[in-house]
Each structure stands twice: as C-alpha cells, then as structure tokens.
Amino acid sequence: xxxxxxxxxxxxxxxxxxxxxxxxxxxxxxxxxxxxxxxxxxxxxxxxxxxxxxxxxxxxxxxxxxxxxxxxxxxxxxxxxxxxxxxxxxxxxxxxxxxxxxxxxxxxxxxxxxxxxxxxxxxxxxxxxxxxxxxxxxxxxxxxxxxxxxxxxxxxxxxxxxxxxxxxxxxxxxxxxxxxxxxxxxxxxxxxxxxxxxxxxxxxxxxxxxxxxxxxxxxxxxxxxxxxxxxxxxxxxxxxxxxxxxxxxxxxxxxxxxxxxxxxxxxxxxxxxxxxxxxxxxxxxxxx
Ligand code: GUN
Numbered sequence: 001x002x003x004x005x006x007x008x009x010x011x012x013x014x015x016x017x018x019x020x021x022x023x024x025x026x027x028x029x030x031x032x033x034x035x036x037x038x039x040x041x042x043x044x045x046x047x048x049x050x051x052x053x054x055x056x057x058x059x060x061x062x063x064x065x066x067x068x069x070x071x072x073x074x075x076x077x078x079x080x081x082x083x084x085x086x087x088x089x090x091x092x093x094x095x096x097x098x099x100x101x102x103x104x105x106x107x108x109x110x111x112x113x114x115x116x117x118x119x120x121x122x123x124x125x126x127x128x129x130x131x132x133x134x135x136x137x138x139x140x141x142x143x144x145x146x147x148x149x150x151x152x153x154x155x156x157x158x159x160x161x162x163x164x165x166x167x168x169x170x171x172x173x174x175x176x177x178x179x180x181x182x183x184x185x186x187x188x189x190x191x192x193x194x195x196x197x198x199x200x201x202x203x204x205x206x207x208x209x210x211x212x213x214x215x216x217x218x219x220x221x222x223x224x225x226x227x228x229x230x231x232x233x234x235x236x237x238x239x240x241x242x243x244x245x246x247x248x249x250x251x252x253x254x255x256x257x258x259x260x261x262x263x264x265x266x267x268x269x270x271x272x273x274x275x276x277x278x279x280x281x282x283x284x285x286x287x288x
Pocket of ligand 1: 095
C-alpha cells in the first residue's frame with residue numbers, strides 16, 4: 001500500500017499560524033487585503049478564485065474578486081489592474097490565469113508591483129528563486145512551493161534524487177524545476193516534445209505531473225523494479241469522461257506501484273491556496 005500524501009494535516013497545522021499572524025496584524029491596525037482579478041467565464045478559474053477567497057476569509061483576511069468582462073479591452077484591463085494594485089490598503093493582488101485571447105500577450109507578471117505579487121510571478125521574485133536567494137524577502141510561486149512543503153512534511157528526501165517534471169509552464173513546471181534544483185535534486189523537465197517519456201519516468205525517484213491531461217500517467221510510466229520507491233505528485237486538476245474530478249495520474253493504476261502519491265482532490269490543490277495565504281501575510285507584515 002502506498003502512502004496517501006494528503007494535504008489536510010499541513011493546512012490544519014498552518015491555519016492556526018495564519019490566524020495568529022492575522023490577529024497580530026489586526027491589533028496593529030492592518031487588515032491583510034488580497035484583491036483578485038478574474039476575467040471572463042472560465043469555470044475552473046471561478047471555482048479556484050472562490051476557494052482562495054473563502055480560505056483567506058477563514059483566517060481573517062479580506063479578499064475581493066473583481067470579475068471583469070470576457071471581452072474587456074487591453075486598456076480597460078490595465079487601468080483596472082493599476083487602480084487595484086496601486087491602492088495602499090491592498091497588500092497582495094493577482095490575476096487568475098488563463099486570460100482571454102485579447103489579453104494573452106500582456107506580460108501581466110510585470111504589471112503588479114513585486115512587493116504585492118503574491119503569485120510569485122514578477123521578474124524580481126522569479127530571479128530570487130533562480131538565484132536561490134535564502135532571504136525570506138521575496139514571494140515564492142504558490143503551487144511549486146506547496147509541493148516542496150508537502151515533500152518536507154512527509155519527510156521525502158530530495159537531495160541527490162532524480163526528479164522528473166512533466167509540463168514546462170511558468171506557473172508550475174519551470175519554477176518547480178528551480179526549487180528542486182535548489183534542493184539538490186537532479187531535475188529533468190519534460191514536455192510535449194519529449195521523446196520516450198516513460199524511459200525517463202521509470203528512472204525517477206520523484207515524478208511531478210502538471211500537464212492537465214486526465215489520468216495520463218498510468219502504470220506503463222512506472223518501472224516494476226522501482227516498486228515502492230517512486231513518489232508521484234499530481235498537480236493536475238481535470239475532469240474525466242464522466243465529468244468526475246481527476247488528476248493527471250491514473251491513481252488506481254499507479255498507487256499500488258509506488259511508495260507515495262498525492263490524491264486529487266485533497267493533494268496539491270489546497271497547498272497552492274496555503275502558499276498564497278502565507279505570501280499575503282508576508283506582504284502585509286512588511287509594512288508594520
Ligand atoms: N491559474 C492556475 N493556477 C494559477 C495560479 O497559481 N495563479 C494564477 N494567477 N492563476 C492560476
């Protein structure tokens with residue numbers, strides 16, 4: 001039986017911390033304030049932003065979602081974002097991705113000031129990650145940092161291990177590569193043009209999938225001799241043919257073959273929200 005890497009104990013433990021930090025800020029007259037821009041009608045984005053808002057409110061922070069029209073012009077979008085991010089009462093802001101076509105060429109990462117970029121996507125924050133800055137004065141990208149916290153909580157060794165990441169997005173794959181490299185793993189970043197993916201995953205100690213393909217990673221990607229050694233982290237949140245929520249990993253086929261695996265839901269997802277919340281408080285604490 002593999003270990004089920006659920007995130008609930010991590011979230012429960014950290015929630016108390018967040019409540020205490022939030023109370024301390026409130027006692028100094030500061031209400032941690034997160035402002036979210038949601039553009040258009042992407043169903044998943046609506047669900048994610050609502051979850052982020054609900055969680056922030058659960059530890060006492062303020063969170064508003066600005067729902068903008070799918071067809072908003074570039075100028076109107078930039079004006080709205082500038083208005084929100086320049087408000088001195090706002091400590092953190094982010095734009096939920098993906099954006100509609102007319103905005104997709106905008107470099108939104110650069111439009112939010114680095115000190116309010118709780119997503120960790122601003123070039124300042126990304127450079128700190130790239131250079132393995134040990135100071136806690138930048139924001140870490142939420143999902144990859146959540147994965148690192150999960151590995152740490154479950155005492156999964158990283159140093160010297162072979163990690164294979166599937167998916168090279170700016171949100172997950174690329175920053176994940178940096179975090180694992182900084183933690184002394186040997187990292188292979190795979191993508192849609194990677195040849196012989198199964199050969200690489202079969203040699204991996206840690207597999208992280210972030211490609212958004214329902215149940216893509218099945219038993220054919222796990223080496224039989226690696227049985228009970230591999231750790232599988234599923235970042236995907238998809239729906240299968242029957243409309244049920246599922247990850248990138250075929251959990252039932254992979255779970256019996258590995259040492260540990262994250263479920264979907266209940267694995268990585270809540271940790272993204274947790275890191276975002278930690279970043280928000282870090283932003284608010286800076287101004288005490
Ligand atoms: N869309 C999917 N994941 C994320 C995330 O972590 N941040 C933002 N801004 N959009 C996303």
